[in-house]
Amino acid sequence: MLHSELKAQDDPDAIVRDGRRLDHAEGTSKPLRPKPEMQPRGPRIRGNHPVDQAEAAARFIAASEHEKMHDERLWDLRQKRDREMHAMSEWEELRSLASAIKEHTLTHLDEYLDQFEANARANGIHVHWARDAAEHNRIVHGILKDHGARSLIKSKSMLTEECGFRPHMASVGIEVTETDLGERIQQLDNEDPSHVVVPAVHKLRTDVAEVFARTIGTEPGNSDVHYLAEAQREATRPVILAADAGMTGGNFVIAETGSFVVCTNEGNADLSANVPKLHIASIGIEKIVPRLEHLAVFIRLLSRSALGSPITQYTSYFRGPRAGGEMHVVLVDNGRSERLGMAEFWTSLKCIRCGACMNTCPVYRRSGGLSYGATYSGPIGLIIDPTFNARKYSNLPFASSLNGSCTNVCPVKINIHEQIYAWRRELVKQHEVPFVKKVAMKAAGELLSRPAAYRAAIAAADTALAHLPHFVIYNGLNAWGKHREVPHPPKQTFHSWYRANRGEQS
């Protein structure tokens, strides 16, 4: 464990089968019990101004119970993922296949989308195309209006977050209810999801108790997790039964059969799709795979990478409307086709939104997903968000130590850390890098290009570090002095030691 003090001594909530404590879905492998604490909020968003990720992260870190719990829970998901990986001898082969299938499909995207559309239409699905977020929202509103629908239940979809779908629906008088527990918590708290798979992972049970007491009338101060989850089920069920329309995303789209797949643990996507007569699925154009045999590769990888479970509780396949029902698919571009033309970044479109890169990232685990102030957080966010707005998200590619763990766990082999580095270069070119960082990097660049100057500078810096007063080293200009001690300077540089000890022999 990273924070053994979080481990609960007892485990009254555990569900046991065959003498083993179950940890499927997003369940932790051990009981954790943090202390109540005020929840830190995300960064202040000021229009197009660069989001100050570091500022929001500092506040998350200062809330130590939240930080430790977040760190521990996500690391636990990462360890569960490793457990699944080691149990499968073909794991690396599956990753290579997944990457190759996605790269093939993306380089033939027009053909496969065309094929999907023809096959889906033949099955009775209405297919729509949306160039951007605004068009997506207009199309969905149009479908709802045609059916006189006023209420919509939906399952979690990062694409609809990207499209600002809920605020738009609110503005046109459609009542939207999220049916995933984590997403519902975030909706009721009027806060964005902080993680692509576990949207409320940054909240403690006491935070959820506060939100539910305020919004769905649970007993104030009762933070029993079973009680809270049950209260939400009871509150949502009537809304599901009365809804005029249902909406889901789509994890995968299959060209040859004109079908799509939705993966959830709660069964909420299946309720959204199968209870109301009208089902609308909003899906990004990059989600397509050619054939069913390719789908198998991704289903085997998705939940194992995301949660360390062999599969999600529900993996549902939609090939056409049910008797008496109507099914619409909205294919959304919103910048994706343009990203396809970015030589260094197009492979980010391979992403299947498993969140493994977030769970492993030391920066993400300690900063919390809200700190990124963007739809996509964590390592994948660093390389996707700037494609939407290079200025607003110009700080994000710097929220990484470039350790490469994200790349190592990515089930579709996106070279995430290399793309993060490439974005830094790109942002400097586009003059979207803050002044202090630019001056520091320019000076470092000059120094690193001249070995003699570098050696002199290192020796001087070591001497200086040993003698400078604290406030000179730990100030706002030195990011390395924030939240960590600068290492003790060595008495001698390597170069001077080498000259003294080995110089004659070389």
Next chain:
Amino acid sequence: MSSRGAILASIRVNRPFVDRPLPPVPLFDDNPPASLIETFKQNLHRMGGVFLDAPASDEGLAPIRAKLAAARIVCSTVPELAGNRDIAGIVAPQELADVDYAIVRAAFAVAETGSVLLSDAELHVNAVAYLAQHLIVLLDPADIVVNLHHAYRRPEFRDRHYASFHTGPSATADIEGVLIHGAQGVRSLSVLPLARAAGHTAH
């Protein structure tokens, strides 16, 4: 230009011109487990489901009858057992909101994951598998495939409009990672091994 035309044109302009052939996908079935049903059972249990062991007597349905004794409303979609809510008479899915137990037959199961596939052919009204409080699934032990590669070769994915792998009950751990069964859908899922009646063979 239509949005469809604009998106496809943008893809054609931006698409990287690199050669990326589509790889063949193996079936990864060189080392099958010694017993498919045993592997299925273990994985089902890991995912929160319950495997009901077949009774020693001839009465194959005995393990379910015990469960159903206390239930008020039972909706059965299988010929082996009658409930008290007739699925054939359901017009709107909302009429199933008060069902305590639903009983369905799996099209087939997957040993690798402990999943059962329920399609619109078995469910009649898809929502029954989600609105019921508990779900009981009959599985013919002959209908188990080794892994998902074999599973997606099955005809249901070309014939049916809806087919869902259920692996254990509805679950969530969105609050502090505490595992809950019955997030929005069924609170429990039990699988009873029972051969299909003659004349009801699978594909």
